[in-house]
Amino acid sequence: MGLSMIRGGRGSVWLALAFWPCALLAQTAPPAPAPAASAAPAAAMADIPFASPTAAAVTVPSAPEAWGGERTGQEATLSDRVVGYRIAAELDAARHAVSGKEQLTWRNRSDRPVGSVYLHLYLNAFQNEGSTFFTERKVLTAHGSSRGAATLKKGEWGWIDLKSVKQGDAALKWSFVHPDGGPATDQTVARIDLARPVPAGGTLTLDIDFLSQLPRVVERTGWWGDFNLVAQWFPKIGVLELAGERGATAPRWNVHEFHFNSEFYADFGSFDVSLTVPGDYTVGAVGELQGQPQQAGGKTTYRYVQGDVHDFAWVAAKGYQALDGGWQGPGSPKVAVRVLYPPEYAGSAPSQLKASTDSLTYFSGTLGPYPYRTLTVVVPPFNAAEAGGMEYPTFYTTEGYDKVEPGTVTQYMSDFVTIHEFGHGYFYGLLASNEFEEPMLDEGLNEYWDQRMLRERKQDIAFSTSFLKAIGFTPSLGGFAVERMGADLKQPADPLGQNAWDRFSSSSYGTVYTRTATAMHDLEERLGKDVLERAFKEYYRRWHFRHPSVADLRATLIDVSGDARDVNQVFDQYVYGTARIDDRVASLDVAEVLPAAGTELKDGKRGDGDSAALAKQIAKQREDWKKAHPKAKPGEGPFPWRSTVTVFRDGAPVPQLLRVSFADGSHEDVRWNDDRRWARFEFTRPSKAVSAELDPERKIYLDANKLNDSRTLEADGSAARRWTDDVASLLQAFYSFLVTL
Structure with missing residues (x-):
């Protein structure tokens, strides 16, 4: 999902229902548009269970043969195609409704017969406020902003009606199920009871007639005026995962409800889709157009074909x-x-x-x-x-x-959203991670890779307009700095690896984007830019056209980098945990190392400890030294200085670099790379320390408070003034930008 850099905008700053035994609602086919429900036998579902409604970050890597094993490029098809869809659909432009006939083929990859399959009916999330989507929206948006906040009125709701489902000549029954314990009124997942089980390794063919009513655009799909984005519009089969795939230990159906803060997960396959629309509408779709569109009776039919993908969407607009x-x-x-x-x-x-x-x-x-x-x-x-x-x-x-001016925030936003949505073609599309259960593998990794691209382009967020540029005022901010600002580093509520819907708030879901990008930035700083890039190339090579888990990503990073310590630390603290980093310089103390006053034993006799004489000696040494060093800097003298720096760790440990600068212009770097809550470092040198700074090269973006990373011997308000001025400048530029919209 795309996002605006203004958090709380689209896809950026985005409840879990209690887990109850799956509720089942049954009906006979063909159903009425609003079917009556009755109880269905639970035994039909007993053989192959659902993936857990609390499923989230996987900890055990997938088996080497998962999803058919690594793709070498020598296979007959790019992916191990599990499904095939042949769909003939027609848009009723006046009603914003799509009637469709779908032939679905599905291969049973498991070692056992399958008597029921499950279909996603995503558009039913928009048929009433009793859906899981709307039920969760009420709670989550009360504790954070999100996209998808539109209110639907009469004539603006959307749904999918199954008109008939056949296996050969047999009309099949279906029921609505709730794999995540959602409300009984949710109808986004349907169980289809088969007339004949699909044997192990066998293929199922279903013929489905359906009607999809698009909602007015509320989130991801719908219509406005003569514009129709037709997405999540057809009955789509769930994923049967096998042992060794994404942490599964036995076959299970991964077929979650359509949650407010989740997206999609499906098998790779092929699509052959014919679309009939009014003759004056423009059409675009997934895949390649086959031949010339066919015109008849004021309508035009387009045929699109695409293999080795896992979804199909299209647009029709006048x-x-x-x-x-x-x-x-x-x-x-x-x-x-x-x-x-x-x-x-x-x-x-x-x-x-x-x-x-x-x-x-x-x-x-x-x-x-x-x-x-x-x-x-x-x-x-x-x-x-x-x-x-x-x-x-x-x-x-x-x-x-309406206008994109180079070097302005409009240019940045246009580029960023376009790059972000393209990037999904890799992390959501080709790598095909489970966006329900592990959204960081798509939204988070994509956000990180987008910012790498923008960094390579040297494209920062320029908070500027034509007027501001004309007067020479062009404040800007780097993309990773902006990600850090929205990453909720001080008190993260959920691990990055948590599933999409079981979160403290929509704002916490938004940190899937920002905190993942920030964590990957810091891991890159630890491993090295080139090492991290090689690791992601290997991740793509191993897992494209398959379905990796968080554990598979971690294993690849360790294999390529050889650095299990740093990779595991980041994953344990952030992907699987909610660690917080806030290291600070607690104190900087300096003192001259003067001759010690008091008595001492010399030649068997104890001196009298004449403090007055010692003071005169010290004064003379100072005077003599000043005469010999007329250009000496403050902080230098005849006696060495002992400088003591104390650092404090208020959170999880992270490798730190401490840089201590001295009055003579020199500095000394010390590594603090252990689990101590605090540490004290002493330096005895000819000149005194004037400042101490953690992370002087600004590599640790996960640190919740960078303002306490440094301390100077003398009070210096320049840093605070600079931050205040920068923030004021950015706000002024942003408000100026708003005026131009």
């Missing part, structure tokens, strides 16, 4: 325009890139085309080749912004601007 481009890189086919946009946002289309092709270059070069032949970018119209910032394979939506 009055849209297209900007075409192309790209090709090492190991990739020639890619046709198309930006579809409404006239009011024509000014941003060239920028989004360039950001897309630049992303193809960067992600292909740093992770692995882009394997598809198309890339379609959709700019939603004004008033449909909630349809923006959303990703599907080879297809994503971004944000529109």
Whole structure:
């Protein structure tokens, strides 16, 4: 999901229901649009259980043969295709409804017969406020802001009606189930009881008639005016995971409800989809257009085909325009890139085309080749912004601007959202992690890789407008610094590896983006930029067209870096835990090392300890030294100085560098890399220490408070004044930007 850098905007600053035994609601086929429910036998589900409703970060790496094993490129297909969809759909533009006929094929990868399968009916999240989505939204948005906050009115709700489901000639029954213990009124997961079980290794074919009513755009999908983003619109089969895959110890159905703060997870397969729309509508979709569109009776039918993907979305809109481009890189086919946009946002289309092709270059070069032949970018119209910032394979939506000025915050936002949504094509698309249970593998890692790309572009957030640039006032901030500001480092509520829905608040879900990016930034600083990049290339090589877990990421990082200590520390503290870092310089004390007063034993006799005489001796030494060193700096003299620095750790341990600077301009670095709560370091040198600073190279972004990292011998308000001035400047620039919108 895309995000705005203003936290609380789209996809950035984003309850878990108690776990009760799965409730079952049954109906006979074909159902009425609003079916009556009755109890269904629980025994039908006993053989293969659901994945746990508390599933989250996996700790055990997947087996080498998981998901068919590593893809070498020598196989007949890019992925081990488990599913196939042939769909013929027609859009009723006046009603914003899609009628569809779907032939679903599914391969039983398990070692046992399967008597029931499960379908996601995502659009039912928007049919009423009794869904899991809306139930959770009420609670989570009370404790943090999020996208998807629109209120639906009469004529604006959305749903999927199953008209019939057949296995051959047999009409099948279905029931609504609640794998996560959601409300009985949720209908986003349906169990289909088969007439004939699918044997181990066998293939199931289902013929499904359905009607999808799009909601008014509320989140990720829907309509506004003559614009229709048709996403999560067809019945989609759940994932049957096997032992050794993402922590599973036996076959299980991974088929979570549509939660407010979660996205999607599905098997790789092939799609062959025909779309019929009014003749004056523009269409874009996942995959490649086959031949010329066919026109008849004022309607046009488009056929799109794409293999080795796990979802399909499309757009149909009146009055849209297209900007075409192309790209090709090492190991990739020639890619046709198309930006579809409404006239009011024509000014941003060239920028989004360039950001897309630049992303193809960067992600292909740093992770692995882009394997598809198309890339379609959709700019939603004004008033449909909630349809923006959303990703599907080879297809994503971004944000529109009437004008994109180079070097302004508008330029940054246009580029960032476009790059972010493209990046999902790798972390959500090709790596296909489970966004329900481990959202950090998609949103978090993608956010980190986006910021790496922007850093390489030397593209900071410029809080500037044309007027500010004209007067020479162009404040800016680096992307990782902004991520740190929104990462909730002082008191994190949830581990990064926690699932998407079982979180303290939507704002805590938002830290999946920001705190993951910050944690990966700090891990990069520990391991080295090149080492980290090699590790991610290997992660992509091992796991593209499969479904890695957090444990698989950790194992790859350790294998490539050889540094289990640093990798495990970051994962234990942040991915699996809620650690907080706040190291500080507690004190800086200096004292001259003067001849000691008092008595001493010399030649068998004790002196009288004449303090007055000693004082005269010290004074004379000072006077003589000043005459010999007329240009000496303050803090230098005839006697050495003992400088003592005390550091304190208010949180989890992290390797620190302490830099102590001295009056003569020199400095000394000391490593503090142990588990002590506090440590004291002493330095005896010709000149006294004037300052002490932890993390002088600013590598540890996870530190909750950077202002207490340093201390000077003399009071110095410049740092506080600088921070105050910077914040004031950024706010002034931001408010000036708002005025221009």
